[in-house]
Amino acid sequence: GCGSNKAAEDTAAAAGEGKPAETADKTLTVYTAGPEGLANNLIKEFESQSGIKVETFQGTTGKILARLEAEKSNPVADVVILASLPSAQGLKKEGLTLAYPEAKNADKLNKDWSDPEGNYFSTSASALGIAYNTKLVTTPPTSWSDLAKPEYKDQINIPDPSLSGSALDFITGYLSDKGDGGWSLFESYKANGVAMAGANQEALDPVITGAKSMVAGAVDYMTYKAKAKGEPIDIVYPQEGTVISPRPAAILKSTKHEENAKAFIDYLLSDSAQKLVSDAALLPGRTDVKAENRANLGDIPLLKTDWTWMGEHGSEVTDKFTKLLK
Amino acid sequence: MMVVLLSSIWLGVCVILGTTVIALPLAWVMVNTRFGRWRWLEIVFLIPFMTPPYIGSMGWILFMQKNGYLEQLAPGLSGLGGAFFSFGGMVAIMSLHLYPFLYLLLRGALERIGGNMEEAAAVMGAPFTYRFRRVIAPLLLSAFGMGAMLIFVKTIAEFGTPVTFGKRIGYEVMTSEIHKYISSWPIDFGKATSLSSVLLASCLLVWYVQSVVNRKYTFGLVGGKGVRRSSMRGTGWLQWVAGIYVVLLLVVSIGIPYFSVVAASTMKLRGIGLAWNNFTLDFYKELLRWNSPSMKALMNSLWLSLAASTIALILGTWFAVAIGRSKTRGQRTIDLLSLLPNTVPGIVFVVGLILLWNSPWMPVPLYNTYGMVILTYVVLFVPYTVQYVKSAFTQIDPKLFQAGQVFGAKPVYVFRRVLLPLIVPGMLAGWMMTFTIASRELVGSLLILPPSMQTSATYIYAQFEQGQVSLGMAMAVISVGLTTLLLVLLEAAGSKRKWAAP
């Protein structure tokens, strides 16, 4: 189990006292999920602006969480950037995050995706849609339910929600809007031979190579990136609305470099960082920054999503969904 | 859960069968025909094992899937794809990946069985199959038992193929279940550990059976009389059959997946497929730039695995010699302990290591250093060297050591002059194995590498995660190529051995 919050804090504190204080506090350790290019750019810029040396660990949200958990008794990370909001909610609930309500520009963030108390900040986001191979699909579908049409039988992938946080966001988001009736969509998917295929990239790859035609709940920035390279692929956002999957950043309570961590969060919310986000084909977290090479938030029809419900029902939905599609 | 466990076990059993079917004839061919003289083939047959399992599966998937390379090359054969995406296909992929493991052990043992045991049977009128059943098979059993056990353990603790391929055909195994608890919110090590302990239990059972078989079927095969090998073996048509087999195996185990991998690594756009104007070497140029992250990752991998496999070799040899024929309870305990790290999925084990080495009371600040990585590798891979060395060691007639003692050699001297040279082939095989696995080890590295550090495996994995499939594939080709080159050089340097067995 995860142990009680109290115990975790105690050990963390004890560990903190046990170590000699840093002499010149010029280091920071960041654990960050995907896209690598963006993370590298952000960190390089931050390092040159602040003079702080940043150690990074890059991995999927799952790997980062596992590592955090494993290091619990003697934490290493100061800041984490995840690709899944419920995970950040979880961290907060466990009391592992450090509140930083004074963060600069925090007020300009999308309210739904960030913690009002300043425990996490969604500095970027991706939208989920239907990615399709332009050589195989000439008239793209316009609705989620189109994917249940017989012409697409056995041609569609959906990422595995147990491996992909964004796919889980899509499923729980859809259900939080439609209620239990929402399951009928997924049942019809099952009937049409929709295949659950690994994490996001693994679901998308067969569509690029033409083995499958479409991905339901595809992460848009990955699709944009492939499209920019020239691969025969594109994405549509169904008209009944879709889910945004925010990418929260948080400071860990156990940090020994609190000032540096705060500086890093400030940087992530700065104009130049948000510009880098939008360059990477992600949605900027700040409402006042517009994306230039992709659909903006305003252009994407959205479902009514209840993040609290979604966070609470994640694992239950995952179980039910994976059993259904197996 | 019972069902998933049974699926895991069933997969393990089928992969043992699969690897046996591939490795046994190969070992026979390499010992008894002139192909055995081409030592470099030995290394080439290791290539499937050097290939990270998920790359291998990807290669197969890319080849067999709809609109895949097979269909692009020979549209008529597209029907094969359907049959391939099945449990049988999964077993085939995993067997083709793991067979080198068993092959090296069996080859060593076959060489030690030497000529005269089989010759005697032939003169007594036993046809090949009978000879095989009554003489070769029982004498191989101890080495086979060790190999099969490792294969089983590796299969049911394997994660790469079940995730890339198993998911696709809806075949769930324990590792994917365990992985869920360890990689998505809420992280629950407790559950993962308890599930792992189920795997552990089944592995223990297999170990037990194996150790019983081993105790009963280990014989001193390297004796004190020079054994001549018949020059009759493998003549005429047999050479041809053997040749065809070797070529076929090379095509299937290396040719097909590497066709896909190389093709994917040289495509400008993967959506276009096989076409000359889609060909590019840019990815390789990018990777091979001096001081690029990829080069650093490559070098990291290289020296980490060199260090780890060498340490594992030393430890493993020591263990193997201490275990001996597992006559005493103590020896059996060491035997079991040396295997344990392998019986649980790597990720669970690695988490355990982190919990241990990162705990506040640990006096050695190893965590987040290279030392930790090497330590992890060593602990993960020591079982392989132990089994390889043990297999070589237990088949040496104790009289050879006794003779050393009688002539006044102290134990250390006997060890150095008699034991060591006799087990060197086993050690070398073990080292090659560990070096190979270490150079592509992913699961452990992902979690345990200090921040800001990559190995070629994590680099490749990151490229896949980033959608840079071509770059990842190119990196796989480069790192496997480098490993192969290194092993070939090593083999060339070490192949001066003139004596026959073991």
Add this chain to the structure above:
Amino acid sequence: MDLKIRGVGKSFGGNVALHPTDLMIRHGKFTTLLGPSGCGKTTLLRLVAGLERPDTGSISVGEDILSSESKAVPPERRGFGMVFQDFALWPHMTVFENVAFGLRATGRKEGIRDKVMEALDKVKLTGMELRYPHQLSGGQQQRVAFARAVVTRPRLVLFDEPLSALDAVLRDEMRLEMMYLVREMGLTALYVTHDQVEAMSMSDEVIVMHGGKVLQKGAPEEIYNQPQHPFVARFIGKSNWLADGRSMFRPEQIRFEPGGQETLSFTAVVAQVSYVGDRYEVRLKSDEAAEPWLAYYPRRMSEGTEVTIYLPPQCIQRLNEN
């Protein structure tokens, strides 16, 4: 159905183990190979068994070609038996299973137990059938190898020093068994031994080899009494040489009393006397020869005694040039 060996030769990476050789092993006879260590006896047996492929020449039984440039019948289809010089027992089988192997391998089902027990009884191993080879003494292992080779009554048995680890008494009994197999059961035996008494007393034909070549073949008495080659004369039995280096006689032909007509006589000095169980070996120094001569005497003689010895002239054998 004689075994014919025509021009068969074999070398191992430059070392000639057997020069091209012609031989005929007669069916139902006991043929013995004699020769110094390393002269190619084992190699010849292995070639006949089909374990080694000849570099040149052919081997055939009657009309069946076993081995030639173009063809090689595999060992298992030759139907021979063999006692290996190094036994080659299977370590994973009990004594019983080792012996039963040949019977089972050739598909026999019935009477296996009886046949095996009979063979084990012949080699005095009754009661040990459940032991493993490593639980046996050297001589016991060799007897298992022996039983294993003959239990199937193969048409030709290749014996590579099958009695070397046995004591005289046992060896005598096993010899009788071999004689029985050859004389009564009609087996053909090709036999390698270092024991000349054995070779002389059992063989129908003796083949003397040296350095990979056959030097002489013939009936035992012929080989002993009319050696064609100095090496043969020296190798088989003891030989006393005259000063010319080309004439020799056997020690037992020396008499210490003048007998009959036409005997040569020599004077000699007793140089050394040694006891060999049933008689004394006496070395005599004579002016007639460079090396001392050997003679047998039933009682101890004292060294330094001068004696006169007598020799029938027909006992002196003149050899061809080496």
Add this chain to the structure above:
Amino acid sequence: MDLKIRGVGKSFGGNVALHPTDLMIRHGKFTTLLGPSGCGKTTLLRLVAGLERPDTGSISVGEDILSSESKAVPPERRGFGMVFQDFALWPHMTVFENVAFGLRATGRKEGIRDKVMEALDKVKLTGMELRYPHQLSGGQQQRVAFARAVVTRPRLVLFDEPLSALDAVLRDEMRLEMMYLVREMGLTALYVTHDQVEAMSMSDEVIVMHGGKVLQKGAPEEIYNQPQHPFVARFIGKSNWLADGRSMFRPEQIRFEPGGQETLSFTAVVAQVSYVGDRYEVRLKSDEAAEPWLAYYPRRMSEGTEVTIYLPPQCIQRLNEN
């Protein structure tokens, strides 16, 4: 510095290989163990070498205890040499390295090459020093084992049938080498052989074993002429038995001419004649005995002839009860 064996016994899981035995191997002498296959000779050597731990008893050299209930000097500190019955050559070492092992192991640095080459020369293996054991014939391997055991001039050498794979000529030469080592170099030799001629001609003392027990020990002539036990009488040399089953004489004592006074005479029929190289073995059926008697004769006799044979009465040896 005699080797003393007191009450040493050994069994292997219920099978007694050696009953508690007392023996004394005298320093600088040549002691031979004789006995049928499986009687415990190898076991005894291995106990002396320290390769096997005795169940009971103690072994000591002079005052040094090598092995007792409480103590066991490891083999490497006993300073012995050994020729193993199955050679135990190291397959990964050349002939040279095999032989040099003992020298190197005990830290000698200089003159290794000379010593090894000299030993190889003695066993007639010059020129083969770079071969590996599997490239040698059986006899050549055995000679390597021999050279390896004596090259270090150990104080005690245990020879377990070191000449069994050699031909008579070589065996003679090697025997001379052994004699030289014992007589000139002052080594002690404990020697296992099946060859009685060897045992008789070389040994200072012969120990006859049977079924894990020592039956008789003594000088060779004593053993041959005054066997104390029917088994010894039968095992060493040929024996002819009188009807009472307790009196025997040796075949060579039979004369075919009446000689001197006080000879016993018997009439007998020639039952079988066989040629053994230097003489004929004649089996004689007589009313005086159940088994036929054996005699030697220089010429062929025809079977069925009736002959009279003569025997000096002092040749008849009466044995104790079995």
